[in-house]
Amino acid sequence: xxxxxxxxxxxxxxxxxxxxxxxxxxxxxxxxxxxxxxxxxxxxxxxxxxxxxxxxxxxxxxxxxxxxxxxxxxxxxxxxxxxxxxxxxxxxxxxxxxxxxxxxxxxxxxxxxxxxxxxxxxxxxxxxxxxxxxxxxxxxxxxxxxxxxxxxxxxxxxxxxxxxxxxxxxxxxxxxxxxxxxxxxxxxxxxxxxxxxxxxxxxxxxxxxxxxxxxxxxxxxxxxxxxxxxxxxxxxxxxxxxxxxxxxxxxxxxxxxxxxxxxxxxxxxxxxxxxxxxxxxxxxxxxxxxxxxxxxxxxxxxxxxxxxxxxxxxxxxxxxxxxxxxxxxxxxxxxxxxxxxxxxxxxxxxxxxxxxxxxxxxxxxxxxxxxxxxxxxxxxxxxxxxxxxxxxxxxxxxxxxxxxxxxxxxxxxxxxxxxxxxxxxxxxxxxxxxxxxxxxxxxxxxxxxxxxxxxxxxxxxxxxxxxxxxxxxxxxxxxxxxxxxxxxxxxxxxxxxxxxxxxxxxxxxxxxxxxxxxxxxxxxxxxxxxxxxxxxxxxxxxxxxxxxxxxx
Numbered sequence: 093x094x095x096x097x098x099x100x101x102x103x104x105x106x107x108x109x110x111x112x113x114x115x116x117x118x119x120x121x122x123x124x125x126x127x128x129x130x131x132x133x134x135x136x137x138x139x140x141x142x143x144x145x146x147x148x149x150x151x152x153x154x155x156x157x158x159x160x161x162x163x164x165x166x167x168x169x170x171x172x173x174x175x176x177x178x179x180x181x182x183x184x185x186x187x188x189x190x191x192x193x194x195x196x197x198x199x200x201x202x203x204x205x206x207x208x209x210x211x212x213x214x215x216x217x218x219x220x221x222x223x224x225x226x227x228x229x230x231x232x233x234x235x236x237x238x239x240x241x242x243x244x245x246x247x248x249x250x251x252x253x254x255x256x257x258x259x260x261x262x263x264x265x266x267x268x269x270x271x272x273x274x275x276x277x278x279x280x281x282x283x284x285x286x287x288x289x290x291x292x293x294x295x296x297x298x299x300x301x302x303x304x305x306x307x308x309x310x311x312x313x314x315x316x317x318x319x320x321x322x323x324x325x326x327x328x329x330x331x332x333x334x335x336x337x338x339x340x341x342x343x344x345x346x347x348x349x350x351x352x353x354x355x356x357x358x359x360x361x362x363x364x365x366x367x368x369x370x371x372x373x374x375x376x377x378x379x380x381x382x383x384x385x386x387x388x389x390x391x392x393x394x395x396x397x398x399x400x401x402x403x404x405x406x407x408x409x410x411x412x413x414x415x416x417x418x419x420x421x422x423x424x425x426x427x428x429x430x431x432x433x434x435x436x437x438x439x440x441x442x443x444x445x446x447x448x449x450x451x452x453x454x455x456x457x458x459x460x461x462x463x464x465x466x467x468x469x470x471x472x473x474x475x476x477x478x479x480x481x482x483x484x485x486x487x488x489x490x491x492x493x494x495x496x497x498x499x500x501x502x503x504x505x506x507x508x509x510x511x512x513x514x515x516x517x518x519x520x521x522x523x524x525x526x527x528x529x530x531x532x533x534x535x536x537x538x539x540x541x542x543x544x545x546x547x548x549x550x551x552x553x554x555x556x557x558x559x560x561x562x563x564x565x566x567x568x569x570x571x572x573x574x575x576x577x578x579x580x581x582x583x584x585x586x587x588x589x590x591x592x593x594x595x596x597x598x599x600x601x602x603x604x605x606x607x608x609x610x611x612x613x614x615x616x617x618x619x620x621x622x623x624x625x626x627x628x629x630x631x632x633x634x635x636x637x638x639x640x641x642x643x644x
Contacts (some may be wrong), residue, residue: 098123101248101515103286106527107131107147109481111489111504112290112427113170114529115255116147117481120511124223125152127162127182128242128253128590132173135531139591143539146174147508148528154180156337160222161185165255167192168326175323176203177530177537187208187220189229189238194358213529216267231270232257235327235459237364238266241274248515249283256288256482258461259468262302265364274472282475284514285500289483289491290460297464299457304422305333307454312341315418316383319343320411322400323391323422326353327459328359330422331388333518335368338386345369346377347605349390349410367638374410387411392423394432404439415444421456463494468548472497477519478503479512547636555580557623561597565608570644573597580635589631612641 097120108115113133119126130149135142148426152159163183164172172192176199179186186195186209193213200206214220216231216238228243234256244251252274260267277552286405291298312319319338331352345368347353357366377385391398400419413419419440437447450456463470470478478495480488480503492503502519506512510529513520529540538544540587550556560574573594581589600622601615606615616639627633 097121098204100266100513101246101251101514102522103251103284103479103506103508103512103514104151105481105508105523106149106151106508106525107508108170109508109510111484111508112381112483112487114145114147114174115171115482116149116174117286119225119244119246119251121248122224123158123163124225125155125159126158126222126225126227127152127184128244129165129171129255130162130174130178130305131168131170132177133170142531142540144173144176145530146532147177147531148530148539149181150528151525154345156182156184157486158640159184160225161187161220162189162559163220163227163230163242164192164196165242166236166254167195168256168305171256171344172196172462173199173254175209176200177204177272177532179205179209185212187212187214187227189214189216189240189360191236191238191362191364193360195355197257198354198358199496203630207279215598217273226441230273231267233260233266233269233459235324236257236364237328237359238425240418243277243427249586250277250281251284251286251514252277252282252475254285254469256290256460257315258459259465260298260300260302262300263329264301264305265332271472274469278473282473284477285470285475285480286479286481287466287469287471287491288460289480289487291462291478292457292466292487292494293481293525294458294462295464297462298460301329301333304330304454305336308333308337308420308422309340310422311448311453311455312343312386315371318382318413319386319420319474320348320389320400320403320413320418321386321420321422321455323456325349325355325390325394328355328364329458331355332365332368332550333529334388334422335371336366339368343378343384343386344372344377346372346374346385348374348387348403352388352399353519354633361590362577374408378410379529382417392421392437393426393429394436396432399437404436404443406443411442413440416446417446418445418446420453421447421449424450424456424458428521436497466491466494467498470495474499477514480505542553550634550636552579554635555640557593557627559593559597559619559623560640560642563601563641565643567601567615568602569598569601577635580631580633592630593623596622599618612643 102120104118106116115129115131117128132146219228226245229240232239242253321334335345380630389399391400478500480491488505510521511523513522558576562570
């Protein structure tokens with residue numbers, strides 16, 4: 093597909109429009125492109141066997157010679173996690189904050205790419221120039237350190253790409269949002285805001301991490317037993333708040349979970365967590381009195397192999413939570429994870445543990461802006477165009493309505509793959525490119541719509557049947573077909589099912605015409621059709637069928 097942008101400024105989302113997560117945004121100008129964010133998403137109960145997936149970058153990999161760089165707004169997996177998997181297809185420089193750089197380098201080292209990827213570290217407030225693009229990293233507050241909005245200055249106008257953000261009035265580890273800079277940019281003129289829609293249905297503001305810290309300090313004072321808190325590992329401010337709440341209440345803190353230890357290392361390397369002592373390991377904490385210990389655990393979303401799930405299932409050698417102990421879920425429920433989280437909470441409660449969530453106490457605030465914060469942003473920026481992203485369709489429409497009510501002249505709701513011309517002239521969708529999803533399958537990436545995934549899905553839903561058929565050179569059966577199956581019949585209790593399949597194959601072979609018995613393809617096709625009809629009619633199932641035809 094020939095896409096030219098010599099005399100236009102265009103925006104193209106390949107992931108993150110109409111969905112939350114898996115962000116991949118492209119900006120094009122004067123035949124060159126930049127990527128803003130390159131993230132993954134995680135499989136849920138509806139995607140059996142899929143743990144990590146990401147946007148298919150084929151459109152831009154086909155134009156990699158015109159790709160100037162990847163700019164990362166912050167270090168969350170849905171904005172950074174795909175770099176490790178997709179960089180070899182893109183092979184361009186990466187620009188990121190110090191914290192995001194540290195996390196990315198750790199991931200690249202684990203993947204054996206540490207000497208291949210060029211990363212330029214950009215501090216908040218600094219600018220980089222890539223071709224016709226001048227990109228400024230503007231400080232924002234979020235649930236991870238050093239989140240930034242991007243001012244993308246081009247010959248055709250300025251764009252504010254918000255990334256993930258909020259206006260936290262009392263941030264506790266990061267710089268406050270640079271509202272003065274945003275006000276200046278609004279006064280200077282902004283063409284478009286491409287903005288986060290995650291919390292657009294949340295009334296008022298999202299709240300401050302400072303208030304969560306004060307609440308946790310007070311909450312800890314009520315308990316004299318073990319306290320375990322689970323949160324997102326990347327929320328360094330929350331980890332520090334939990335540690336300070338423990339410290340104020342004369343407790344030690346142990347980290348439990350690999351991702352927490354990784355973030356702890358990166359955070360301390362970048363000057364964070366300096367207010368709290370070094371954390372204990374779970375081994376260190378074994379002999380401490382129950383009223384002197386608290387744990388910070390991974391597993392807030394009920395993931396099966398994380399620390400808290402292992403503790404709940406009593407398979408952690410060092411930690412046992414029982415009657416009178418407390419688990420605080422200092423996190424929100426990510427849509428799609430409800431069943432796994434409730435299963436975890438029910439397991440803890442059945443063990444006698446008291447479970448506290450954000451419904452019971454102030455133990456969590458979101459890192460995304462509520463409606464009042466979005467309104468404040470539009471009042472500061474006053475763009476000509478609003479392009480909602482980072483949300484499902486319902487979020488995007490609500491965001492667009494909110495922008496209109498704030499006086500934004502033009503709003504555009506995009507789907508992944510739609511190319512939006514921002515300037516010059518009328519704002520409009522000018523083309524559509526193909527999009528897709530890639531999943532991590534062992535050491536490779538495969539298309540989620542591939543035959544491989546289709547067959548796996550069919551096997552999971554309907555099982556499979558394997559038939560080995562031995563014929564002589566005249567097309568006659570030399571012995572009964574050998575039948576095996578997975579996930580369809582019980583070979584001990586449903587012998588008649590096997591016998592019926594054998595009978596169907598005999599019938600097909602017996603009815604083959606003299607001119608057909610020598611054609612293996614015709615025989616296989618006839619048997620396949622007959623078995624599909626038989627299994628659909630008698631068992632209402634459509635299993636995968638594998639035929640092995642042997643001639644002797």
